[in-house]
Structure formats: C-alpha cells, structure tokens
Amino acid sequence: MRIVLFAGIGLAVLALLVLVHRWLWVRLVRDTTRPRGAARRAGTALAFALPLLSLAALTAGRAGAPFWLQRSVAWPGYMWLAVLLYLSLAMLVAEPVRAILLRRRGASGPGACLDAPAPRAAAPATAGEPAPATAGEPAPDVAPAPAPAPAPAGAPGPGPAPGGATRRQFVARAVGGAAALAATATVAQGTYGVLRGPRVKRVQVPLAKLPRAAHGFRIAVVSDIHLGPILGRAHTTRIVETINRTQPDLIAVVGDLVDGSVHDLGPAAEPLRGLRARHGSYFVTGNHEYFSGARQWVDHVRELGLTPLENARRPLPYFDLAGVNDVAGETEGQGPDFTAALGDRDPARTAVLMAHQPVVIHDAVRHGVDLQLSGHTHGGQLWPGNYLAELANPTVAGLERYGETQLYVSRGAGAWGPPVRVGAPSDITVVELASYQA
Structure with missing residues (x-):
C-alpha cells in the first residue's frame, strides 16, 4: 500500500514538473x-x-553511480531545481503584468492588432506619375498597377525587419528577462550564504532542575551538514573552525552528516577530528545516514573522535546526555528506543536529548526530557518551503516549549539538494544552559 502511495505521489510530481517546464x-x-x-x-x-x-542529480547516488559522475551532474542538476522554483514564482507574478501590457488597447484604438504595421503615409507623386486627386476633383484615368508576382516557394513572408521584434515578442522578452534576473539573483544570494558557511546563533535555555554549577554550560549544536557531491571537505573545515571559535563545553552533532558512502565522503568528513570541547563531541543518526550506510558511518565518526549515542545515555557532571536513533532506522530495525536511552535514569537529574527529527518530541515529553536538540527541517531551506515544513514538524526552527519539555530545532549548517538557502540561513547554535538557582 505504501509503495502504491509513493508511486502515485511520484507520478503526480512528475506530471506537475512536465507541465511547469x-x-x-x-x-x-x-x-x-x-x-x-x-x-x-x-x-x-x-x-x-x-x-x-536534475533527475540524474537526484537519482545518481541511489543508483550507485561513480562519485565523479554524481559530482558532474550535481551542480547543474540541483542548481536548476532552485532556479526553476524561483523562476516559476517570478513568472506567476509576471503573468498579470504581461496580460496588461498585451491588452488590445493602444494609440490605434480598441481592437487594433498589436503586431500590425502602422498605416503608411501616401508617397508624393514622382516625375512621370499623375498627382493624386484633390478634394472635389475626379481621379485621373490611370491604368491599375500590375499585381506583384507571387513569392517563390520557401521564400520568407512579410514580417518585421531583420533584427526587429513584434510588440508581443518585446513584451515577452522584457517580462521574461526581468523574471529570469530576479530568479538568478535570488539563487545566487542563497548559494553564497551556503558556501560562505553557517553563522553562529546563541540561545539561552533556562532549565528548572539544572544545578547552579552548570549555569552557563555551552552546547554547540550542529545539524544537517550534508556532505555530498557538492559540499565537501572545505565545507567541513569551515564548520569545525566556526564551532571551535565558540569554545563550547560540549558539541552535539544531531544527524544528517552525509549524503553518500564512507568510501566517497570519508575524506570530506576528516576535518571532524579537529573538533574540540571540554566534555567531548557526540553524534546521533539522521534519516540521510540510513540512505548512506548508517552502520559504517557510526563506526567512522567514532574513529574521528565523536561518540555515537545509539539509543544510549551518557551521565555528565551536571546532567544526563541521551541520544536516540532516527525514525528512519525503523526500516532496518534500528529505530529510536526511548526506554533504552532514558528508562532507568534518575528523574531528579536534568536530561538533554539529541534526536534528529522534531517529531519525536512527544516521546521525549513522556520520558521526562528537559531539553531536546534537533534539526532535520532546514528551517524550510527554500522559501516558501517553510510552510510545507510546518505541516510535517511540530517546530520548524527555534525554541518552543511542550509541557515541561523544551525543544530547540536548528536550521542546519548545510543544505540538501541545491546548495541554496532562501529565507532560512544556515546556523550553528550555541545553546547556553541556565539554572533557575543562579
């Protein structure tokens, strides 16, 4: 049943793309x-x-294509998807403008044809030709001029002069050019934001059970790095350097680190060895890890110096840090297990949970979690995608409270698909824990 549903959705999306193109x-x-x-x-x-x-970019990795081929089709294919979105939106806005400009009204009066040439003034008589009749005088008796010979087959018919354009073409070019310029500028700015690297965002989160000694404890939260055919080692290096400059007490990598195998992306992830935090760096899986070989990546990040939390908990001096697998792992029998991660803990201690998707917040509430750290949504990544993200996630970005549990959702440090963000800038968030007793 699920396969039929996905097939139906896929066909509907394909039909829509054909119509838009x-x-x-x-x-x-x-x-x-x-x-x-x-x-x-x-x-x-x-x-x-x-x-x-674009189709090749979306399917090359899943089809097992060589990494060089994935990289070759990724840039043009993914970038066209971003341009397509904003070009379509710009053309929708331009349609009424185009209709107004092409209304059959003008100096020639209602009903005049836009493409018809203006009436030509009568030429003066030349030597040897009878002058035109004046008002009140009969026209001279002149033999009619012979009809022009028909053009030979294949010869061009009457039309605008070479290099010229009809008014309809001029309007179409002006409107289309303006729409293309707006779409290109939007995508260019969004691409620059991703390639420049994420900016640091700081959020203070007060927690009722946090001891006074932990007041000001800093957790650097980074999600959705999305190493792949486009974002590689340089992207990882920028992120590591940005995190280390914040001098965090703990680093939480909350999933979607990669879009590809360890074989292809191991070198791109290598700079993660340079992460520095007093209480260590921790990792939980995201849904994209299960598309890329989650078991291999869990083992590899451990080699890079990160501690994977697979439905597990790590007691720290001031609170318990727990992590659960992503819900996408359920297809492999490796889904989230809140009982294993939180079942036997001391409820008097503060619990901070790392979970990739915000949708598990209700499980976190039931297990007495004080703060859940998540990503996954990208903040929508490409406006107006944030409205779609709101339909599938309880929180798209930022800090919200659910009963006694608070949820913080990062917009992520990278981008999936097009390396473009519009209206949802990438971030690394420093979450500063605050004690009510301070």
Whole structure:
C-alpha cells in the first residue's frame, strides 16, 4: 500500500514538473523567439536537458553511480531545481503584468492588432506619375498597377525587419528577462550564504532542575551538514573552525552528516577530528545516514573522535546526555528506543536529548526530557518551503516549549539538494544552559 502511495505521489510530481517546464518553454522560448531560429532551438534543447540533469542529480547516488559522475551532474542538476522554483514564482507574478501590457488597447484604438504595421503615409507623386486627386476633383484615368508576382516557394513572408521584434515578442522578452534576473539573483544570494558557511546563533535555555554549577554550560549544536557531491571537505573545515571559535563545553552533532558512502565522503568528513570541547563531541543518526550506510558511518565518526549515542545515555557532571536513533532506522530495525536511552535514569537529574527529527518530541515529553536538540527541517531551506515544513514538524526552527519539555530545532549548517538557502540561513547554535538557582 505504501509503495502504491509513493508511486502515485511520484507520478503526480512528475506530471506537475512536465507541465511547469512546458509553460516556461512557452513563455520564455516560444513567445520570445522566431520559429526555426537558433535561439528557439537552443531554448528547446535546454528545456529538455535541464530537467534530465536534475533527475540524474537526484537519482545518481541511489543508483550507485561513480562519485565523479554524481559530482558532474550535481551542480547543474540541483542548481536548476532552485532556479526553476524561483523562476516559476517570478513568472506567476509576471503573468498579470504581461496580460496588461498585451491588452488590445493602444494609440490605434480598441481592437487594433498589436503586431500590425502602422498605416503608411501616401508617397508624393514622382516625375512621370499623375498627382493624386484633390478634394472635389475626379481621379485621373490611370491604368491599375500590375499585381506583384507571387513569392517563390520557401521564400520568407512579410514580417518585421531583420533584427526587429513584434510588440508581443518585446513584451515577452522584457517580462521574461526581468523574471529570469530576479530568479538568478535570488539563487545566487542563497548559494553564497551556503558556501560562505553557517553563522553562529546563541540561545539561552533556562532549565528548572539544572544545578547552579552548570549555569552557563555551552552546547554547540550542529545539524544537517550534508556532505555530498557538492559540499565537501572545505565545507567541513569551515564548520569545525566556526564551532571551535565558540569554545563550547560540549558539541552535539544531531544527524544528517552525509549524503553518500564512507568510501566517497570519508575524506570530506576528516576535518571532524579537529573538533574540540571540554566534555567531548557526540553524534546521533539522521534519516540521510540510513540512505548512506548508517552502520559504517557510526563506526567512522567514532574513529574521528565523536561518540555515537545509539539509543544510549551518557551521565555528565551536571546532567544526563541521551541520544536516540532516527525514525528512519525503523526500516532496518534500528529505530529510536526511548526506554533504552532514558528508562532507568534518575528523574531528579536534568536530561538533554539529541534526536534528529522534531517529531519525536512527544516521546521525549513522556520520558521526562528537559531539553531536546534537533534539526532535520532546514528551517524550510527554500522559501516558501517553510510552510510545507510546518505541516510535517511540530517546530520548524527555534525554541518552543511542550509541557515541561523544551525543544530547540536548528536550521542546519548545510543544505540538501541545491546548495541554496532562501529565507532560512544556515546556523550553528550555541545553546547556553541556565539554572533557575543562579
């Protein structure tokens, strides 16, 4: 039943993408170019090639394609998905403008054809030709001019002068060009934000049971790094350097570290060895680890100096730190187990839980967790994706309270798919614990 549902959703999405590409081709290629021209052929070729590259980028990793091929199709394929989103939105906004500009009104009066040439003024008579009749005088008896010979087959018919454009084409080019410029600028700015690296965000979280000695304890929370065909070793290095500059007491890596195998991405993850915190660095799986070989990655991050918390708890001097596997692990019999992680702990001690997805907050509440640290949502990553993220997650970004439990959701330090963020900047959050007794 689930397979049928996913297949139906996939077909619906595919049909929508076909319709959107067809509409954009009409507006940006057909309406702006001449039939059988070089520009028309180039635009049509791109209309087929770009969606195919996007499909290749989305499926190459799952299909086991060589990593060099994944990297080759990732940049153009994923970037087109981001451009497609904002180009479609810009063209939707531009449609009413286009309709107004093309209304059949103008200086020639209602009903005038936009593409028809203006009436030509009568040419003065030349030597040897009869002058035109004046008002009140009969026209001279002149033999009618012979009809022009028909154009040979294949000759171009009447139309705008070479290099010219009809008014309809001019409007289409102006509107389409403005939409393309807006979409490109939006994607370029969003790409710069990701490649520049995440910024540090600081949040203070008061906890009722936290002892006074732990007041000001700093946890650097980083999620959704998404190492893959686009974001690699340089991205990891920027993140490690940013975290270490905050001088945290503890580092929590809350899932979705990678999009690929240890074989392909081991070198990209190597800078994680440089993480420094007084009470260590900890890791829990995200859903993307289960797409990439979770068992191998758990073993590998341990080699890099991080401590995986697989449905486990680590008592620290001032509170208990627990971690649960991601819900995606249920398909492999490795899902979250709150009883194993929290069942026999001392309820008088503060409990901080690392869990990739915010949706497990209700389990955390039932087990008396004081603070849950999560990621997964990316804050929506690409506006208006935040509205979709709100439908699937109790909290999309930031700090919220659920009964006696508080939930903090990071927007993440990387990006999935297009290396672009719009309206949801990447972050590394320093969560500073505060004691009511301080």
